[in-house]
Amino acid sequence: MEIYLNYGEENFLVEYNTKKKVDEYNLSNPSMNLVYLNDDNIDKLIQNCEQLPFFDEKKIIVAKNTGLFASGNKKVSTDVVEKILEYVENLPDYIVLIFSEESVDKRLTAYKKISKIAKCTEYKYNSIVDLANWITKGMKTLGGKIEFDVAQSLAESCGPSMTYLYTEIQKLATLSKEGREINKELVNSVCMKSEQGIIFDLTDAIGNRDSKKALALINDFVLQKQPEQYLIVMIYKHIRNLYAIKVAQREGGAGAEALGMNPYVYKKAVPQANKFTEQELRKILDKIIELDEKSKIGEMNIRVGMDTIVALI
Template sequence: MQTLAQDMKEHSFKPVYLIYGEEVFLKNSYKNRMKAAITGGDTVNLNQFEGKGIDIKELISLSDTMPFFAEKRLILIEDSGFFKSPAEELAAYLSQIPDTTCMIFVESEVDKRSKMFKKVKEVGYVCEMGRQDLGQLAKWAGTILSREGKKITGNTMELFLSKTGDDMENIKMELEKLISYTLGRDIITAEDVETICTERVTNKIFDMVTAIVNRQTRKAMDLYEDLLTLKEPPMRILFLIARQFNQLLQVKELMGKGLDKGSIASKLKIPPFAAGKIMPQARSFSKEAILSYVNLCVDAEEAVKTGRLLDRLAVELLLTHKY
């Protein structure tokens, strides 16, 4: 990220960039900042593409076209799939991009073994926008609050982040709510956080997993219905349940090796408060029980993808399963 910031500051751009990773907020933020820095708001020399099926020959032709009364032509390509499937012609071309063109790829997923990934790394710059750790998020959120004349203690910030999770877009929205709610006051309290901040979906998933393994079927189904009411897609719910069980399994194994909360958090790249919440849950369940549900999640996903079950029914069967 520092390289992107430096290139924008010096207005000296590489021929091609790849911005990828899980943190959507950061990806969008840097994409928009790079676009503004390169084009200066000029849309005549801006070409944007999104989704799979983009014509590589058209990209190459545009790249070879001189910009119209401008220093650079920007070609912005999002979620192309070029870094997950063969794109040899484009990969070969990247070494020949003229000085008057800059290509920026913004991708959700990449294969680091792909020719495109290796070529961008060779001739341009690759930047992964991963989830930020607790310290980085707390510092970023604290800076936003400070600009608004607000103060918050470390404990209250930890409570706030435990509710919002590590999604920066969600954190930003919850901060805006907190700032508006505390209008006229400079101190943000734990009571403010409890009152105004929406509990994140993953907290409900955590409670759902507890209910599943404790065979509290009614409670698990009620939580599922709550998430469906919030317009959460069944397959995303299944993904989050699977992720929670996998995380439980990892924590269980690390605890068995004698690792403490801080070490587990560092090893799994999760906030310490998250590790502290998962550890008691991991103690409550046998490794066999957790493994059973990890496998059930895999089976449920496969059943949906192969058309044997509808997504909603697949999750319902998982919630009511008795291992």
């Protein structure tokens, strides 16, 4: 059986390696023998598997972001999930089945079953150093040039998503080919920080008690046209990570893996956590929870609430 499960937070690598696997088969008739499914039509998986390939030895089915192996999946019924898992245990030899998922829950029965018969590969965010090397090579491929320390700065402000970074690399490569020197000042002026980059900077500003910069960063986030509720979620998750680090430090220390954090996030978060006391982080979390609850019942405007939280710190 040829079953693959590519998943993880680094969507760029999930999609890249899914496409790479499809290309390996060099289908002569992809319009007939390459089928894409998602959570809207995953119930048609068995039906598609039963149809023989047309003038090819293999038929490839790419099931993307189906949610079959993720917790909280409300779109696909339990009955459909069970039927699919039972069917793929005896998948026809002519079928190549590739699941391409954003996330999985390894505690679920569905994941445990598929992991016994599929080649499962997780793609996590890369480290800053690995991203900087990738940026340097990418710039060279596109005809541009960037020094490693500048690439590292770009990774820190616009990472960790390679999809997001690639857009910025293309922008900088164009400027480099025009004769512009790609330095940190240029990167800061022309590249758009990622949402995570803004959240890290915002937390730094709060930790440094720089309310003016913190308020400006909140404004930058809003200008990216992201829902204000999303801002609450992002900040809450980040502050919660810092709080977990502080608690772990008090109890003797724990690394990224023990805390369930990505090494990229953990490395950047530890210095931030050290700017706060455990009590300060608990206070911020409580304020964010209060803002979230009040905003949902119309008692508080999110933007005003965030500005108030920053002012209190």
